[in-house]
Amino acid sequence: MPGYIELYNLGKTYETPKGPAVIVEGFNLNLAKGEIVALLGHSGCGKSTVLTMVAGLNSISAGGVVVDGKEISGPGPDRGVVFQSPCLLPWMTAYQNVMLGVERVFPHATKQERSATVEYYMEVVGLGDSMHKPPAELSLGMQQRVGLARAFALSPKMLLLDEPFGMLDSLTRMELQEVLVKILEQDQKTALMVTHDVDEALFLANRIVMMTNGPRARVGDLIESPFEKPRKRAEVLAHPEYYQLRERMISFLEDQEHARHQPAA
Numbered sequence: 001m002p003g004y005i006e007l008y009n010l011g012k013t014y015e016t017p018k019g020p021a022v023i024v025e026g027f028n029l030n031l032a033k034g035e036i037v038a039l040l041g042h043s044g045c046g047k048s049t050v051l052t053m054v055a056g057l058n059s060i061s062a063g064g065v066v067v068d069g070k071e072i073s074g075p076g077p078d079r080g081v082v083f084q085s086p087c088l089l090p091w092m093t094a095y096q097n098v099m100l101g102v103e104r105v106f107p108h109a110t111k112q113e114r115s116a117t118v119e120y121y122m123e124v125v126g127l128g129d130s131m132h133k134p135p136a137e138l139s140l141g142m143q144q145r146v147g148l149a150r151a152f153a154l155s156p157k158m159l160l161l162d163e164p165f166g167m168l169d170s171l172t173r174m175e176l177q178e179v180l181v182k183i184l185e186q187d188q189k190t191a192l193m194v195t196h197d198v199d200e201a202l203f204l205a206n207r208i209v210m211m212t213n214g215p216r217a218r219v220g221d222l223i224e225s226p227f228e229k230p231r232k233r234a235e236v237l238a239h240p241e242y243y244q245l246r247e248r249m250i251s252f253l254e255d256q257e258h259a260r261h262q263p264a265a
């Protein structure tokens, strides 16, 4: 069955001074509409490489990516991207930062429609009272909320998130995870999210892709989440399978780490 989003035989070879390095090879993954998939693996295995290829920000060396029946060739408003650091324009308010993209993607909407969209997403991410502040007056967590609002306000078909909460302390991180769960559910969005946090993956994703270590990284293990939606953290933590799945993920990562230190057979 074709997926809403298809990554087929995706591969990436970087040119390096020592010659070509095959980082990702034969990476296959289909996402159903509304599905949230977490991508987990050791640092340097190629997670960002996969994500940036899907975003159209990194050239594809082999295979391809199909979004809702259309092969991608470069970035587009059908894919919203959220990185670790939101990179807001410092001379504009949070509101203006989000409006910037909305004006570009919805040039035919009225001024009222555009401001309603921006205000709606500022409220959803919990910035209703701070939307007219410049980034310098916002905490890192609030800035990342702006980053989420900016991506969702463009109504993309899918969200691509690369360790979006990686720079936040654990409490802020949990708050932002709740915001993301809520907004993904409200908008019924499809998302691919890179994380190296096992608990974050379990809390957010419908499916978890465990990536093997590079070079030639590919899908190693696939975990289906048994948790009900909408997600409630307490219910997820109390679920009888939670610790089993956590164990399985951690042993996968440990095995990968172990393999790295073994000479190839």
Ligand SMILES: Nc1ncnc2c1ncn2[C@@H]1O[C@H](COP(=O)(O)OP(=O)(O)O)[C@@H](O)[C@H]1O
Binding pocket: 014, 015, 016, 023, 041, 042, 043, 044, 045, 046, 047, 048, 049, 050, 214
């Ligand atoms: N532009 C590049 N040129 C050469 N090698 C790169 C480039 N970008 C990433 N790499 C290498 O590819 C591998 C995977 O990187 P990356 O996708 O960023 O990993 P991850 O996000 O899983 O930590 C790493 O070994 C990294 O050094």
Ligand SMILES: [Mg+2]
Binding pocket: 047, 048, 049, 162
């Ligand atoms: Mg990365």
